[in-house]
Amino acid sequence: MANCIDPHQPDIFMKVHVIYEHTHPHEPHSTSHIRLLRPLQHPSIANSFRLSYDTQYRSADVAIVERLWQPQTVSLEKVEALVEQIRRDNTCLIYSLDDNLLDLPKHRPSQKGLTLEQKMTIRYLVREADGVLVSTENLQQRLLGMNANVFVVPNAIDEQLLGKKAAAQPRNPSQKLVLGYMGTYTHDGDMMMVLQALREVLYKHRDTWELQLVGGISESSVLEAFAGMPWQILDVGKHGEYPNFVRWMQQNLHWDLAIAPLENNPFSNCKSDIKFLDYSALGIPCICSNVPAYQNTVRHWETGYLTDNHPDAWVEALDFMMVNHSQRQTIANRAKEYVFSQRTLQHTAWQWRDAIQTIVRNTQTARKNYVKR
Incomplete structure (x- = not known):
């Protein structure tokens, strides 16, 4: 990663405190686990940091504030007071x-x-x-006008959460194949974009395929649009917190194919490929929108299927993947190999260490230069 120190350089031990985004109850969100808590506690960099985390500030060498911190009650006044407290301790402030x-x-x-x-x-x-x-990188470019020290650390899967998956049971000849989709409850627009294609293809393959959804859609009016299709919603129940959710996925997502539709707009174009990583780590081949989040990761027909965002293209992609079992299996195997050889924390956690150390060193240098003036 650009601007980072040599990953083989000796570690610099420091206290890092994460102030994670939270609602009620005060549990870390999935993004908190993926983007901060799991990487910074990974054994490969365990000697670099003494990590603590809470919903409030504690004295440390580095304080990392995540996203909106308190989405339901946050205010500029509260955040200004938080930053002032961090500055009083001469603590390095990082925003995630x-x-x-x-x-x-x-x-x-x-x-x-x-x-x-x-x-x-x-x-x-x-x-x-x-x-x-x-x-x-797209999100980095969006923020560079406000801060020159923006570092890209790509998402990765924590391999420690992925225990050995039980061997798949032989499929009952009368059991349908499963097309799946999962996501947070903010993807109504993405699913509406592919609704026409889903309806057409699922009707065509109604005797052999069904759709399963995990989250993804928040509005009942969008769910109503799936009426008449072979589909069901899987209930996560009490397994919503990220580490438990990963284990729940392994036990419950017996999918033959998955989709990752994503609209093409300034918001979505800054998103990561985390959905592709999740599917691939579970051995599920997927069809992804041909947008920035997936273009630099998914190799078309090798580790996934990239399709343009219009109904005819999605129909073609779904139809092709549904009827080509061998292609699905080949893609699934290659994608899983890619994730476990390049995109797990055992391979990438050092990037978090280096980015944080570089920010600390740059800050120390800037403060020394300021004092000399």
């Missing part, structure tokens, strides 16, 4: 953002909770931070 929340489309349900004050809070934290950690 994994989504382009500044350009969240207005038609999305989650936009209802994103106020002008919340956007001002994001801009304030980006500008005030000694460094910013993001998941994609």
